[in-house]
Amino acid sequence: MKEGSGEDQNVAPSMYSHVSRPSSHRNKNARKGLPFNVMLVGESGLGRKTFLNTLCESTVITGSEVTNAEQAHIAEPMQFKNYTVEMDEDGMKIILNIIDTPGFGDGIDNEQCFMQIQEYLELQFDNVLAEENRIKRNTKFNDSRIHALLYFISPTGHSLREIDIELMKRLGSRANIIPVIGRSDSLTPRELVLFKQRVMSDIVTHSISVFNFPDLDDEDEDAVEENSELRAMLPFAVVGCEEVINEDGRPVRVRNYPWGVVQVDNDEHSDFDRLRYVLLNSHISDLRDRTQNELYEMYRTEKLSGNTSVLANNTSQAVISAIGA
C-alpha cells in the first residue's frame, strides 16, 4: 500500500494477520523504513511490469517506449532497471527496491542473460563482502543484495522450458527464487493445478533450489501450517491488472473478457494477494534473513576459502583490496 493511503480498500481482508512480527522490528524500522530488494525476471509479455504496478497500486513502470515497427526485429540486450517505491504495509514502512530485467529471453540467442544476472547478484554480495572487511566501515551502507527473485514462467500448461530450468538452476544459490506463473488467466482451474504440479516436479527433478518457505521455528504451529500451505501453492499464479473499476462503490481491479470478468484480488482467480502478503508482510523477514544467513554466507565461504572457479571469474577489485589478497 502506498504510504499515507489510509485504509486498505482494494485488498481482501487478510486471513493471516494473526502472524505477528517481533515488535523490535517495528520500532527499529518504523522511521527508516525496511529496505527490501526484489528482482523481476521473465520474458516480455509475461506481466512483470503489470505485476509491479499492481503491487504498488501505481504506475511505477510506464508503458513501452518503443512503439514503432522498425524496432520489432531488434533484440534489445537485457538491462537492469531500478525503481524505488515507499510502501506502508500494516503500519510498517518498507523501502521497496525493484530491479527489472527487460530484454531477458527476448532475443534469438539468450544464453548471455543467465551470466549477466548471476554477475549482478554476485556483485551485490561482493560489495557487502568488501564493506564487511573494511577497517573503517560505513554505517549507512546501502545493502543492495536481492532478497527475492520473482521468476515469471510462461503459462504453456506443459512443463518448464529450457530457459526456465537454466535460469533457476544457475541462480538458486544466489537468491531466493520465487517462481510465478505470469498471465495465469489463460489456464483453466484444472489446467492450472496440473501445470503447478508439473512445474514443481520439474523443479525437484532438476534439483533446482527455490524459496520453499522453510520452517525457521518448528514450535510455531501456525507458521508451520502457513508455510506448508504456501509451499503447496507454488508456483504462484498471478494475473496483474492496472484497470480499476467501481463495483458497489469499491474500487476493484479487473480484466474484462467477453466471457467473464477476472478479479485480481479474488483468491479463486489468482494467487496475487497471497504473493503480495508473502513479499511485503508475512515473509519479508524470512526472505531477508535467508539472503544474509544462508545465501550470502555460502557465497562468502566459497570466495574466501579459495574456490578457484568462483575467484577466477568473479572477484572484484574491491574484494581483492579489502581482504589484502
Next chain:
Amino acid sequence: MSAPANDVQDYVGFDTITQQMERKFLKRGFNLNVILVGESGMGKSTLVIRKTTEIAPVTQMLEENGVRVKLTIVDTPGFGDQCNNEGCWVPVIKYIKDQHAAYLERELKPNRERIIVDTRVHACLYFLNPGSRGLRPLDVEVLKRLTEVTNVIPVIAKSDSMTIEERTAFKRHIKEELAFHRIMLFPYASDDDADDDRVLNASIRELIPFAVVGSEEVIEVEGKLIRGRRHGWGVINIFDETHSDFVHLRNFMLRTHLSDLIEVTSQRHYEQFRTSQLRQIKELRAQQAAAAASGGAPPAQPQVPLSVMQHQPMTQV
C-alpha cells in the same frame, strides 16, 4: 445438302463443363497439407480436432456434402524452445523444400503416376505469442524465410488471455510490423482478382492474425454441449465469433480459400522451387562437361546436390 440455320440447336451444353470439373475434383477429393510452426505450449495441438502424440504427419479425412478433404497436419516440436534458437527454422524450411523436391522427383520420372501424390505444404500456421507487444526478433527471422517457400497464415492461439482491446492493439502492431518488413502473407493480392474476391481477401487481411482459442474438450453450458474452455469466471465457446476467430479461420482454410491454397502452392511456390532447382542442375552439368572436356579438376560441390533426383523426403521434423 445445306444445313438450314434452324436445324442447328443454339444450346450445345458446354456450360456443363463446370459441373464436370466439379464432379472430377469431388471424386478425387482434395489434399490439404498444413504445417504448424510455433513453440510448444502455444496451443498448436488444440487446433487439431483429433488428439495426437506422434511426431509424424497426422492425417484425418473430412467430408461434407460429398466433398472430401484429406487434411494432413505436421507439427514442429522443439521449435523455438531452446535458450539459443539460432537456426531453429532450418529443419522447418528443409521439410517444406523436401516436399517440393519429392514432388519434382515424381514429376520428372519417365514413368510417372497419373495422379502424383502431393505432400507439398499448402499452408503454414505460424503461432504468435499473445504476451508480446508484436513480432519478436525470432518471429521476424522465421517469417521472412517461411513466406519465401509457402503460404503463411499467422495465428494467435491461446488468445484467451487477451482482452478485446489488447487483441485489437496486438493485431494492429503485427500488421504494421509485417508491412514494415515486407513480409508477404497469403492471400496475395493479384490484378486478376474479381471484385468479390478482393472484398473477401480484404476482410481476411483485416482479421489477420487470427486470434483463436482452441479446445479439445466438449463442455456443457445451459444444457447445450459446446466445444470450449471453462474458466472460473466464465466459459469460452470457441465457435462464438466474439470469443474467437476460430470459425473464420476454419472457413478461410477449408471453405473459401481451400483451392486457392493448393493452387498457389503449386503455381507459385512449387514453380519457384522447380525453376531454381533445374537451373542449378543445368549449371552443374555444364560445369562438369566443361571440366571433363578440359581434363581439369571436377567443379566444386554445388549448393544443391544432384541427389535431389534420388531425394528421400523427411518424415520427421
